[in-house]
Amino acid sequence: MKSTDPALHRTPLEDEHRRLGARLGPFAGWLMPIEYGGTLAEHAAVRQGVGVFDLTHLGKLDVTGPEALDVLQRTVTNDVSRIEVGRAQYNMVLDDAGGIVDDLIVYRLGEDRYFVVPNAANTARVHEVLLDEAGGSRVDLVLHEDWSFLAVQGPRAVEVVGALLPEGAGLGYMGCAEARYRDVPLILARSGYTGERGFELFPPGGVVVDLWREILDSGGVVPVGLGARDTLRLEMGYPLHGQDISTERTPLEAGASWAVSFDKGPFRGRDALLRRREEGVPARLWGLRMLDRRIPRAHYPVFAGGDRVGETTSGTFSPTLRVGIALAYLEPAGRFTAGDRVEVDVRGRRAPAEVVKPPFVDRSPR
Amino acid sequence: MEFPEELRYTREHEWALDESGGRVRIGITDYAQDALGDVVYVDVPETGTEVRAGEPFGEVESTKSVSDVYSPVNGTVVERNPLLDERPELVNEEPYGDGWMIVVEVSDPDQLDDLMGAAEYRTFVEEVGEG
Secondary structure, X not given: OOOOOOOOEEOOOHHHHHHOOOEEEEEOOEEEEEEOOOHHHHHHHHHHOOEEXXXXXXXXXXXXXXXXXXXXXXXXXXXXXXXXXXXXXXXXXXXXXXXXXXXXXXXXXXXXXXXXXXXXXXXXXXXXXXXXHHOOOOOEEEEOOOEOOEEXXXXXXXXHHHHHOHHHHOOOOOEEEEEEEOOEEEEEEOOOOOOOOEEEEEOEHHHHHHHHHHHHOOOOOEEEOHHHHHHHHHHHOOOOEOOOEOOOOOOOOOOOHHHOOHHHOOOOOHHHHHHHHHHOOOOEEEEEEEOOOOOOOOOOEEEEOOEEEEEEEEEEEEOOOOEEEEEEEEOOOOOOOOOOEEEEEEOOEEEEEEEEOOOOOOOOOO | OOOOOOOEEXXXXXXXXXXXXXXXXXXXXXXXXXXXXXXXXXXXXXXXXXXXXXOEEEEEEEOOOEEEEEEOOOEEEEEEOHXXXXXXXXXHHOOOOOOOOEEEEOOOHHHHHHOEOHHHXXXXXXXXXXX
């Protein structure tokens, strides 16, 4: 494993991870913890107790100023004017053809103060798009390369974070606030990518080691790597950019029309998306639950009634259900409904699966 | 990491145990199970299946990936580990014990001489780890 590749970005928690026995691996240009005690145990800790993730690789961008709202409205798909101060909203950034450049959360911390968190691999691109839209506007864009990102997720997350950061105790789902840790301000949000209750914390690099240690010392908090982050998000059917969504797909196909506001005014990709909606949506992202013990992975063909009807984009073993699950684009878009039977070509052998509307597991982050 | 002396090893990280009488027990090594992560499904062939040295006879799936398992020898499967159907995690917990995969009947036990011994395999693994 090329874990010493000098081109990789390093998290300030690398020594902490090594001390905890983590297996580190490259992810989106960063050397990040993939697993510590094993993906299954880490997954179970988040579903049943509480786990902490180092997500320093994701982007952290301030968008501030009197025209911050206008710039964001032109950049992202959802109606940012509907976000109240102290709330957050799921969004997509599109290209001129309506393809998905990234999906991200927009947090509103103050009247004119927003914070966006792009995926690691897309941070530079999203920053570029924002700079482009901001040209000449009264808005400040700050990319916080020295900040970290910790997620504390699981049924016990509110108890753990509330004890360290009292500001967190009262936050509802998709709420956000500025908190103080050792007199240093940090952003705190009741959001996540696991399907459990949880928090996302954005501490400056200077305090992240202390905060990480203090969270782990809270009792029963398990460090969780990117392996379990993937199985957790897939059980909820949350798409991962670069796998399930990309510039090759639109929000219409990804089932994310709910995050697109066509009537808020112009935004990147709007016209193309309207055109594509009129032309008809070619495919639709569905969940697949395997009916035998085979485990689907990404890019496996899917068949129905002898026809090839699509391909998986993500697949794994669901630790909760103990069966294989996948996300797949099936076409034509209107052909399938939940409960339909299809077959997944698992390395040359057809395995039966059921079409499912995610989430695969009965969990809620609220 | 364990490298039992009595076993022979392949470059694909399988082990083979000569049980005499032409029977060879086969599984994957401690190194292999560690690299795979949590094993969640093991596909091993039915008894009577012919296997060939250097060719895949089964698959091991972990939470993150799927890997072929290669036969160290030519022969016929005479036993398959029935425990793995319900407890694939045995491959992680006891790779050289209850996590075994198949027993193959070989016509020519001398085939095992072509495989690595414990010391040689240990060196091989250390080189892989550094590469």
